[in-house]
Amino acid sequence: MNRHQFIKHLENHDCKLHRHGSKHDIYINTINKLGISTVPRHVQINPNTARKICKDLLIPVFP
Structure with missing residues (x-):
């Protein structure tokens, strides 16, 4: 799954970038x-990782 699309999904569900880490970005549900949760800075994100991030942020799972 594309990271850019996943970030749009997070932002559409009121999650904002909290801060940048060295290899991950930290997002918080506003x-x-x-x-x-932490989001890796890879171009592609594993679907299982995306599911876990959505669960941590208490938002619907990315389709």
Whole structure:
């Protein structure tokens, strides 16, 4: 899955970039402030990784 499309999915569900790490970006769910997860900076993201990130951020799974 393409990282750019996945980031758009996160932003559409009110998740914002919290800060940049060395190899990952940290996103936080702005609605409930409970969901926080790291997103790798690879061009392609493994579907299982994307599912876990969505679960951590408490948003619907990316199709």
